[in-house]
Every structure is written in structure tokens, then in C-alpha cells.
Amino acid sequence: MTVSLYVPLASPVHRAPAGLKLGLLAALAVALFVVDRPEVVGAALVVVVAVGLLVARLPARSLWAQVRPVWPWLVLLLLFHGVFTDWRTGAVTTLRLLALVVAAAVVTSSTRVTELVAVVEWLARPLAVFGVRPARVGLVIAMTLRFIPLIAERAHRIREAQAARGAARMRWGILVPLLIQVLRLATTLGEALDARGADAPVTPPRRRAGASTS
């Protein structure tokens, strides 16, 4: 199965509903961009880190892993504003970004993927106006999660087959066979979905124009 960034623990933060956590995260994001006093933004950062480490009891390592990629940005931002604007603005911008990234990491580490997918389905409900069916949104996400290891495995197999034929240096050479295999798979999968009633309102089968597909 696909790995996720979820850290299974029993804490009040883990038990809180996913929708609430995402709502608070969104509210924090808005609040942080309205406030521009370094001490307030700094306090928000301290609170967010405390919630992550002490209340949710997440290992510092798993939070750091998600914060690390923005580290160069933080340094650059601080230096840029320190030199060209002023250090106060630099501090606010850097702290604000760090607080937001840590808060997002706390939500991600404390919420199961399935719960977040349920929230996505719920968020997709208003889109029904445009003909989007929320259940199908969930279905597509679930299929994607299942297909990531499958496609990684197929890519690996194609590369091995090519290496066996002496084409070890063909870096992009796997793309065409991989895509064609995947497109074939999609046709089979579409039929399997129809057979299970995913295509609820029955549409008569349409004849394709020219293109003969095997």
C-alpha cells in the first residue's frame, strides 16, 4: 500500500474531526496574513509547535521532515527582507510561513488519509451543480492511491526488460511503453467499473470514429 505521512497515535488532536482541523488550519492561514506584528506571529508559531509536539505528541522528526523542504526559502526570505526591506518584515514573513507549514504538517500527521478523502468528498458536494458526483471524486482518489504502487511496479518491470535487452541507458525510454500499458489498463478498468454500476445512468454504447483500438 502507499505510504502516507500519517503518524498513528492516540491524542485529542488525532481524535478531532478532520473537517474541524482543516477549518482551523484555513482560519489560521487567514489570520496570519492579516496580522503583521512579529510577537503575535511568533506566539502563533510557539502555540502551533506546542500543539504538535505536546498535545498531538508527534515525533519532532516527522514534523521536521515536512518543514525541511521550505528551510532554504526561510533563510532566503529573512536575508532578502533584512537587506532590502527591514528585519522586522523579514521576521514576520519568515515566522508566518514557518507557523503555517508546521500547522499544516500537524494536520497531515494527525489525520488519516481516508478521513481527509471524506472531507474532500464533502467539499466536492457543492460541485454537484456542475454535474460532479462527490462519490466519484472519492472513487478516483481511491483508485489513484491503489495505482501508485501498481504503476511503480510496471515501470520497474519495463526498465528491467529493457536492461535485459541492453538498453540500460535509456532513461526516458520507459515512458512510451508505460503510457500505452496504462492506457490499455484504463480501458479494461472502465469496463470493470461499468460492470459494477459506476456509470449509473445507462448510456448507449457509442461507436468510436476511426481509430481502431486493439
Place this chain on the structure above:
Amino acid sequence: MKSRDLAYIALFAAIIAVLGLLPAVYPLGSTVPITAQTLGVMLAGSVLGARRGALAVLTFLVVVAVGVPALSGGRGGLAVFAGPSAGYLYSWPIAAFVIGVLTQLTWRRFNLAWAMVANLVGGVAVIYAIGIPFVTVYTDASLTAAASSAVSFIPGDIVKAVVASVVAVAVAKAYPVIELPRRRPAAG
């Protein structure tokens, strides 16, 4: 939207994720990594077309947001959507859509040249047109400073546009997926 389209969307979202697993290339000893992930974005647009391509990229981003570390370098979660470079991520579905529109417009005479046009406009120009101003707004930096931080990525992106175009043309010949509405009405 037919079930097969849902399958295309899910499978291409997964392909974009798998391309992120490929180790980054550092050409000519530079410090700027070339990752294959935007290659997946370009392929989604030029193989699936505008709507399905954009939805595949959107699905990929949702999967990243719900906590699968599928972005290149094993990044994932909501945190990646909060940084200054998040604008590039937000630009991806739009990029795939623009590539898809250009591909569909030229589909009847689709060749390497048209594929290159689609991928360079949609996969390079659109991404920077959204990503660079986003950095500027986010960091209060000047537009030129933000643009100069992006310049080093452009050669790699052009390489990817070429690769995506070659692959898209090969796939279009072997297994065409884009269906255009027929010009003549009735008689169908």
C-alpha cells in the same frame, strides 16, 4: 464523463506520482534538480486532452494534500501548499488544461512541432506566469528577484517539454485517446 475517463484520470494521477519517485537529475553538476514530475503534468495534458488532463493533475494534487508523499523528494501533506513555491503546484492543472486545449486544436495534424508548441506554452510559460508572481506576492519580493530565482530551472523545463512532446506524439500514433467531436452532425 464515462467510467473509462475516470480510469484515465486516476491512472494518470498515479503516473505523475510515480514520475516523482524517479531520482532527480543534476545536469552538468548544477545544484538545480530536474525532476520528472512536471513531465507527468505535460503528458497528462497532451495525452488525455484538456479536461481529463487537468482533472488528473488536480487528483494528483489532492492525493498529495491528503498526506501521500508523492511530490518529488518525498514531499507531501498540506504543508507543501503553504510555501512560497506553492504557486507552481497551483499552476499545474491550468498548465495541463492549456496543453490539452492546444493539443486538441492541432489534433488533426498533430506532430512533433505542434506538440512542442503546446508543451512549451502550457508546460513552461503558463507555469512560470503563475509561479513567479505567486512568489512575489507571497514574499513581498520584487518580480525581477523572483524571476531570477526561477531562471536556473528553465533549461530543464525545456528538456522536459521536448521529451513530453516526443512521447506524446508516439503515444498519439500507437494509442490515441483524444476524441474530437465529429464535425458532421447526424449520420452517427
